[in-house]
Amino acid sequence: MKKVVLLIIIALVAALALGRWMAADSGYVLIIRDSVSVDTTLGFVVLMALLGAVALVVLTLLGNAAWNAMEPVRATRRWKKAVAERRLRSGFLQLVDGEQEKAERLLVAAGEDGDWPLVAWLLAAEAAQEQDKVEASQHYLEQASTDRRGRLVAGLMKARFALDDGYPEQARSELKVLADMAPRNKRILNTYAEVLESQKDWQALCALMPRLKRAFGEANQARRERRAWLAWLQETARKPGFNDADSRRDELRKLWKDVPVHLKNDPAMVARYAGFLAQLGGGRGALNLVREQLGNQWDDRLPPVLEAIDDIPPDDLLQVLEKW
Template sequence: MIRLLFYAVLILAGLIVGPKLIEHKGYVMIAVGEWTVETSVIGAVLILLVAFGLLQLLEWAVVKGINLTGFGLAYPARRRREKARQHTLNGALALAEQDWARAEQLLAKGAESGPLPAVNLLSAARAAHHRGDDAACQGYLQQAEQIKGAETAVALTKVRYLLDDERLAEARQHWDALSDKQRSKPQALRQALNLYRRQGDWDALAKLIPALTKHRVLDAAALAQLPAEVEAACLQQKTTLVALEQRWKGLSRGLRKDQRVQLAYLQGLARFEQFDSARQLLLDKLDKQAPQPALLALLPALSGDAAESLSHVLTRRYPQSQQVELLDCLATLAEQQQDWRGATEHRKAALAQQATPARWRALVDLQERLGRRDDAINSYRQLIGVLEQERTS
């Protein structure tokens, strides 16, 4: 509507001004040196319009020529980028299919002219690592390391692959060479946790716990269990009774109450033949209502020459209990006293609640000791049935 109004106003102006211009043509004179050009106003306007049109045509021709020339010159590079993009796509698909050889080949080609060469090289290194070609893997990582911004990714990838190959000493060297900024990344902390665990460097892992907590590398439950895991492992590593006692006394009350830490300390006491103190501590830690299975399983190893008295203590404390772990413990203590009949009764009571291959084997051994061959053969058949059931399930 506005355009039509504009055209109408333009036509009306032409109708009004046109006769005036025809009646009063006027003239335009241009003098340059000895040259003089004289024409009417209408002629000058027409010359200007034609000149403007020629200039526009010339501009279009020049721009078009430049564009065509640039298009032709850029075609090889554009073609290479398109091929690199296609190689990267096909390589990523091959990587997802775990076709490592094809993925490595395509991703390496895509790195040459692709927009993200670091990603291509790291992916090619992954494929080479899965193929077991360490030389090719390291070659891709070295190339990627030269790309600005990829240093941290390359460093962490090296540590991860060394861990995968069980080259723990080399992985530790690479980890120690990382900067503080690189070590603070959650991925790096997770690798350090894995590395320290597998190396058994529990003191280093203990120092790492604050950083793991700060960056929330693990969930809350796993973080809560980590201090107990570290202290239990440290107690197991102690080579002298003095060092064991010092570590135990330096623990907080909460860690001393943790069952894994208690077991590690008790096992350490047994390792240094401190059976009396270990038995006393274990008996003190037993729950009055339902004794802890892990502690009951350890008790026979701490019995020394007190198997009979331990049996009496457990019987008095839990006269009506039929807890299967308690029955196993009483059976083992009876076997240590060579009370084969009592041990047999406890084994049968435990089997009535939960039949396992270990319990059937123990019962077969007891029945053979007592000379009950028929019962032993029948129990052996039951053992075979349980083993078959486990294989099929």
């Protein structure tokens, strides 16, 4: 808008200057061709030249518009786009009304010819999925994925469809790729975390926690992080097929080193770890850990851990309890 105003001002100033120049001396122009001669003022010639230029521009614009309106290829393309827009609107309304078959047919046609193929293919996939046409919905999502902006949303819909159909592994595989592509996408990360929780893959969930905390904030993920690490500790301590208590105890101690520092100061986390350690024959280490934690802050969940210690004489444990 500023450029247009500036051009208008420049044109007015130029016209004013030209008018003053012509008023001071109108000039004289003589044109002779064979036996024909034309004489006029310079102002009239300049005016005719300007009017001719304006007329040429106007005629060019009108001719271009007429050609665009009459040219067969462009007219056909515009007609197809108009039809595709109507199909997209109608398909969406049919989908809302529960007419999935009609909606799918209209939306596929809109995706092939319209200006909004991404929206059309995504809605077509939704319509096909509601009809249990898995192959068709996957095909439509593949079409949507060809759009640069559609890769993430199409992948997320693939994962959702896989979960609805009872294929969590397929959903997990898709979400892992999406999480690597968009490490700050909250919806993808949250869905991925929910899938890992449902599969009880605590190791993968704990590995994902740094990204979850960056995306949602540490306060919003505190309960999930604590729950995941507690479950992983329990899973390690009670791993099936691990009859050697010493090996399980060593693995548990190794895992404890990886626990975040702020969770190592959590009384519930310490009590759970110390209890598992005591059950696996690490009573001395469990007692030292409980004693150290209670020295910093008293918590009623820690003393009961001593009940699980069976490799330290009861009299020694009684002396510790009496001191507390």
